[in-house]
Amino acid sequence: MLEIALRAAVMSKSTRAFGIQKQWAYLEFEELFSQGDMEKSEHFDISFLSDREATNIAQVRPIFVQEVIKPLFISLSEVLPQLDTLVKACQSNIEAWQKYKETVEDRDRYLVPPVQVEMVDDGKSD
Helix, strand or coil: CHHHHHHHHHHHHHHCCHHHHHHHHHHHHHHHHHHHHHHHHCCCCCCCCCCCCCCCHHHHHHHHHHHHHHHHHHHHHHHCHHHHHHHHHHHHHHHHHHHCCCCHHHHHHHHCCCCCCCCCCCCCCC
């Protein structure tokens, strides 16, 4: 039960107000996209949802909340009924994501990968 509660705590960002939840979603995807960028640079297959050019956050996020996060909170609310408010919050965010139209600004946040700075050892030590 403790593991489930810990996992729920990590995923609880999806129960926040949509604006906050959206910010967290974009940050989480940036982590996935960074992984995909590394995989691509090493000529590996890019992991699921880690390809910044093929993934549309606004399209996949409501599915993720519906299929992964909401069922977790439904299970928890069967044991702790007061958590039903979190199930309702998940549903509210699913509906908000389904109505949301991703802006050019949103897409620009992840279509252009962040600049990677490579450290070069010049052989000198302090």
